[in-house]
Amino acid sequence: MAQQQRAVRTRSLLVHAASTQFDRSGYEGTTLTQINRLAGISMGALTFHFPTKQALAEAVQQQGRAVVREAVAGVVSRPRPALATGVALTLALARLLEDNVEVRAAARLARECPPSVAPWSADWLPVLRDLFHQAQDECGLRQGSDPDALAALAAHLVAGAEIQVRACGANGLAVTGPGPGEQLAQIWRVVLRGLIVKNISEYEQDLV
Numbered sequence: 001m002a003q004q005q006r007a008v009r010t011r012s013l014l015v016h017a018a019s020t021q022f023d024r025s026g027y028e029g030t031t032l033t034q035i036n037r038l039a040g041i042s043m044g045a046l047t048f049h050f051p052t053k054q055a056l057a058e059a060v061q062q063q064g065r066a067v068v069r070e071a072v073a074g075v076v077s078r079p080r081p082a083l084a085t086g087v088a089l090t091l092a093l094a095r096l097l098e099d100n101v102e103v104r105a106a107a108r109l110a111r112e113c114p115p116s117v118a119p120w121s122a123d124w125l126p127v128l129r130d131l132f133h134q135a136q137d138e139c140g141l142r143q144g145s146d147p148d149a150l151a152a153l154a155a156h157l158v159a160g161a162e163i164q165v166r167a168c169g170a171n172g173l174a175v176t177g178p179g180p181g182e183q184l185a186q187i188w189r190v191v192l193r194g195l196i197v198k199n200i201s202e203y204e205q206d207l208v
Contacts, residue, residue: 011049013039015063018056019105027057027112057109064106068123071096076127083135083195086128087188090154093124094161094181107162121155128154141195150195157184 017039021030032053036046050056075089096103110120119125132147132154141147161180 007049010041010045011059013041014046014049014056015059016102017041018050019060019064019102022057022060022105022109023101027053027109032056054113057113060102061106061109064100064102064104065120065123067100067103068093068096068106068120072124072127076131081135081140082131082138083140083192086131086135086150086154087192089124089128089131090158090188091181091184093158094184097158097162097165098180104162104165121158124158125151125155145195153191157187160184 014035018030018035021034021038024030025034030053032043032046035056036043039046050059071092072089075092076085078085078088080088097107107120110118129148129151132141132150135141136145136147141150161184164180164183
């Protein structure tokens with residue numbers, strides 16, 4: 001049992017170290033040597049668990065996407081209007097990109113290792129589309145609003161949040177103004193005033 005626990009702990013350390021390195025340097029810029037040094041684990045132990053860099057990248061993506069799926073499930077489980085749920089989901093994704101290195105690494109690897117992996121957005125963009133179509137059915141959108149265009153806008157906003165997080169990290173800068181999540185909330189305040197037909201206060205609780 002103790003040996004099994006050590007193996008699980010070693011694997012977790014390696015996935016976290018790999019996530020950190022992939023997030024910093026991307027797939028091509030990362031080596032197994034960098035990962036084993038960062039994890040403080042021998043190369044033999046690394047290759048026992050993950051014989052190739054590709055195997056490590058797949059484990060990182062699985063971990064990051066599992067975190068995203070859990071967050072999506074948590075957001076959609078709350079009872080509220082579909083449009084408010086969609087907004088809350090984009091804010092949750094922005095917070096994950098700010099705070100969770102596995103999620104950031106999974107998002108980067110999904111772009112850099114096609115076509116062997118699904119897009120990172122595959123775990124949340126279809127949910128957003130469904131929510132915005134549901135919002136239209138609930139008469140929560142102004143007449144003429146396009147749910148698919150709104151989902152595309154949300155995807156661009158999440159991508160912009162990732163870019164901002166990476167720009168600050170790459171330059172070693174602390175966020176002195178509004179962070180990506182806060183900026184996203186500010187953008188949604190503007191967008192919602194042109195979209196909704198109900199009292200905006202029903203939606204603003206997620207924008208604080």
